[in-house]
Amino acid sequence: MARLLIIEDHPLFREALESAIRAALADAEMREATSIDMAVDLLSSPARFDLILLDLATPGTTGLSGVIRVRKAAPRTPILVVSAHQDPGLVAHVLALGVSGYISKSTSKLQLADAIKAVLSGDVHVEAGSLGTGTRRASLPARDLLKRLHELTPQQLRVLDLIRCGLQNKQIAYELGICETTVKVHVSEILRKLRVMSRTKAIVEMEKVDFVNLISGPRASGADELMTAGTTAAREAPRA
Numbered sequence: 562m563a564r565l566l567i568i569e570d571h572p573l574f575r576e577a578l579e580s581a582i583r584a585a586l587a588d589a590e591m592r593e594a595t596s597i598d599m600a601v602d603l604l605s606s607p608a609r610f611d612l613i614l615l616d617l618a619t620p621g622t623t624g625l626s627g628v629i630r631v632r633k634a635a636p637r638t639p640i641l642v643v644s645a646h647q648d649p650g651l652v653a654h655v656l657a658l659g660v661s662g663y664i665s666k667s668t669s670k671l672q673l674a675d676a677i678k679a680v681l682s683g684d685v686h687v688e689a690g691s692l693g694t695g696t697r698r699a700s701l702p703a704r705d706l707l708k709r710l711h712e713l714t715p716q717q718l719r720v721l722d723l724i725r726c727g728l729q730n731k732q733i734a735y736e737l738g739i740c741e742t743t744v745k746v747h748v749s750e751i752l753r754k755l756r757v758m759s760r761t762k763a764i765v766e767m768e769k770v771d772f773v774n775l776i777s778g779p780r781a782s783g784a785d786e787l788m789t790a791g792t793t794a795a796r797e798a799p800r801a
Contacts, residue, residue, distance in 0.1 A: 563589045563681065566603060568631065569616040569643075570595040574666065578614055578643065578673075585674035586681075597621030597630055601715065604634040612681055616666075617644045617655070624770035626710060626718055628658050633715045641680045643673070652687065654707065662686035706769055712754045720747045724760055725767050 563586050569575045575593060582589050592610070594600035598621045604610070615631060622630070631640060639661035652663045661680045664673060665688060679686045713721065716737070723733045730748065734741040748760070757763050 563611045564592070564609065565589055565677075566592050566594060566600065566610045566613045568594045568597070568600045568613065568619050570619050571616070574616065574643075577670070581670045581673040582614075582677060584670055585677040595620070597627045598719070600631055601634045601719075604631070604638075610635065610638050612677065613638055613640045614677075615640055615642050615660075617642060617646055621722065624767070625654065625658065625707065626722060626767070626770060628655060628660065629707075629710055629713075630715055630718045632659055633718070639680050641676060641686065654704075656685070656687070657704070658707065658711070664688055706755075706766060709755050710770070713751060717747050717751050717754075720744065721751050721763065721767065724748070724751075725764050 565582055565586075567575055567578050567582075569578060579591060582591060592603055592608075594603055597619055600613075600615075600619075604613075613631060613635060615628065617625075617627065619627060621627065628640070628642070640659075641662040641664065642655055642660055643664055643666055645666045647665055655663055662676055662685060664676050664686065668676075668688065676686045710718070719737065720733055723736060728736065730741050730744045734744045737744070752758065752760075752763060755763055755766055757766060
């Protein structure tokens with residue numbers, strides 16, 4: 562029996578995803594997380610998952626940092642991103658982070674079920690045409706920055722997100738339940754790995770992977786747009 566984790570904060574989207582999962586795997590066991598923090602906690606538990614379905618805009622994430630946090634928490638578990646964001650460059654960058662698929666929230670339930678089956682079988686799934694014919698590089702995060710973010714530990718990524726939210730070391734220590742000295746060590750390592758000299762510069766770097774700068778088209782909205790149309794394509798997956 563397959564075990565799947567749905568990381569999605571919108572209740573109607575979660576219901577639609579659950580319905581698609583049932584269409585693909587009638588006996589699947591499902592767990593839900595409404596934030597990246599909750600997802601990381603579940604992924605840190607003894608329970609193991611066969612597939613993770615992730616909404617990029619789930620609370621607790623700054624742009625692509627949420628994907629990286631989930632990837633680090635479950636390095637061997639395939640991730641299928643189900644997102645309203647469909648900019649071709651964004652799709653390409655997410656796939657470069659090691660996810661196993663990227664599909665639109667506007668796709669049909671049947672096609673999403675097919676995507677789930679494909680990823681579980683070891684394929685990488687992308688909708689036909691979703692990568693486009695070119696990339697608007699000016700609006701996308703630098704690959705070098707994504708590589709540097711990948712070098713951060715899960716705890717350092719969490720600290721970095723809290724820095725971006727404007728929290729000081731004492732507040733971060735309280736949020737994470739650690740001592741302030743440990744936070745200072747994390748901050749020093751974050752600055753070193755990001756190759757910046759200050760917290761402000763780190764925040765500026767993180768802005769490069771915010772959705773405002775990642776996408777060039779309008780953001781889809783509304784639960785009624787979920788599961789209505791789409792096209793499927795699959796290719797061989799790189800293994801984590």
